[in-house]
Amino acid sequence: MTNHNTLMSDAKGNISLAVRVPVSTQSLFYPGGGRCISIPRRKLVQKREADPTQTRNNSWIEAMRASSPSQTRPGNVSSLPESGEEDEYSSWMAQHPSALSKFEEIAKSLTGKQIVMFLDYDGTLSPIVENPDQAYMTDEMRDAVKGVARYFPTAIVTGRCRDKVRRFVKLPGLYYAGSHGMDIKGPSKQNKHNKNNKGVLFQAANEFLPMIDQVSKSLVEKMNEVAGAIVENNKFCVSVHYRCVDPKAETLKDWGIVAEYVTSILSEYPKLRLTQGRKVIEIRPTIKWDKGKALEFLLESLGFGHSDNELPIYIGDDRTDEDAFKVLREKGQGFGILVSKVPKETSATYSLQEPSEQM
Numbered sequence: 581m582t583n584h585n586t587l588m589s590d591a592k593g594n595i596s597l598a599v600r601v602p603v604s605t606q607s608l609f610y611p612g613g614g615r616c617i618s619i620p621r622r623k624l625v626q627k628r629e630a631d632p633t634q635t636r637n638n639s640w641i642e643a644m645r646a647s648s649p650s651q652t653r654p655g656n657v658s659s660l661p662e663s664g665e666e667d668e669y670s671s672w673m674a675q676h677p678s679a680l681s682k683f684e685e686i687a688k689s690l691t692g693k694q695i696v697m698f699l700d701y702d703g704t705l706s707p708i709v710e711n712p713d714q715a716y717m718t719d720e721m722r723d724a725v726k727g728v729a730r731y732f733p734t735a736i737v738t739g740r741c742r743d744k745v746r747r748f749v750k751l752p753g754l755y756y757a758g759s760h761g762m763d764i765k766g767p768s769k770q771n772k773h774n775k776n777n778k779g780v781l782f783q784a785a786n787e788f789l790p791m792i793d794q795v796s797k798s799l800v801e802k803m804n805e806v807a808g809a810i811v812e813n814n815k816f817c818v819s820v821h822y823r824c825v826d827p828k829a830e831t832l833k834d835w836g837i838v839a840e841y842v843t844s845i846l847s848e849y850p851k852l853r854l855t856q857g858r859k860v861i862e863i864r865p866t867i868k869w870d871k872g873k874a875l876e877f878l879l880e881s882l883g884f885g886h887s888d889n890e891l892p893i894y895i896g897d898d899r900t901d902e903d904a905f906k907v908l909r910e911k912g913q914g915f916g917i918l919v920s921k922v923p924k925e926t927s928a929t930y931s932l933q934e935p936s937e938q939m
């Protein structure tokens with residue numbers, strides 16, 4: 581017997597577990613709010629042996645839910661807003677106004693400043709789609725980025741593998757920071773934006789390559805058992821996607837199973853850690869390097885970062901972009917723009933709803 585669950589035994593010695601889950605997890609993982617699963621005794625023993633990971637998994641499942649809010653804002657066609665939700669949205673918008681509605685004001689504050697542009701890829705330059713290999717940006721978006729890069733140093737900062745994002749963006753003359761900034765490369769030719777006049781190449785986690793490869797293989801093997809799960813090797817980090825995994829329990833189509841497999845494999849790698857993105861769990865080295873550090877590194881390498889004259893702008897949609905927003909907020913220079921349709925805790929100054937607005 582636990583606080584939430586009740587154990588019952590049948591004649592064959594099988595054990596039934598009446599599961600009562602906290603209200604916060606009920607709707608998604610246990611739509612009925614509670615259920616009874618019959619577990620053979622042998623399996624229960626295995627389950628109990630795995631118990632120490634249970635709490636960790638539950639918190640992961642919670643995190644998976646929290647990072648996957650519905651992308652419709654209160655008042656959108658399909659659902660009528662609760663009045664509290666509408667209030668929450670309005671007060672969030674007051675704190676993080678639309679960058680489009682404040683365009684004039686922003687443009688004025690940029691006068692005479694050197695803009696340096698940082699752009700996240702997924703959810704910012706390309707819309708979120710089910711298949712990560714098909715997250716293409718439109719030609720119009722490509723033209724917009726090309727136009728920006730003509731005037732300002734421009735970097736793409738992404739969780740993806742650098743080569744892959746380069747193939748999606750297809751623009752020369754940009755700085756590409758892949759694997760959450762652990763793999764940075766500038767244009768092969770010197771360019772007018774680089775004050776230091778030297779090529780930029782930086783890889784923060786080279787010694788982790790064999791380990792990442794190994795963990796990626798183990799994850800692929802394990803996730804083959806989970807319908808809809810996709811493992812993406814991003815060179816210095818790995819993404820485990822559960823966007824197409826059915827969140828229902830009791831099948832091998834379960835977010836809980838994804839969390840369990842990932843955490844159990846990771847327990848063998850103390851030098852790796854987990855972070856959470858949009859319906860993705862990311863496995864990364866424990867080193868203190870993130871998109872914020874990449875932003876600082878790039879500003880420095882480009883010969884910026886030491887005067888009040890520079891104005892970095894970072895646009896991103898993900899939790900991992902918060903590290904960069906935070907750097908800008910702490911510097912008190914430049915600003916972050918969060919791309920989101922729903923209120924989220926953020927250090928960004930402004931907001932935009934979707935990639936088309938940011939274009």
Ligand SMILES: O=P(O)(O)OC[C@H]1O[C@H](O[C@H]2O[C@H](CO)[C@@H](O)[C@H](O)[C@H]2O)[C@H](O)[C@@H](O)[C@@H]1O
Binds near residue numbers: 701715812821862
């Ligand atoms: O830093 P980003 O450029 O935002 O990359 C973060 C992850 O983005 C990708 O996954 C996300 O977009 C996919 C395609 O739209 C979507 O299917 C997935 O659910 C999202 O999480 C990318 O595939 C990951 O490797 C990146 O880590």
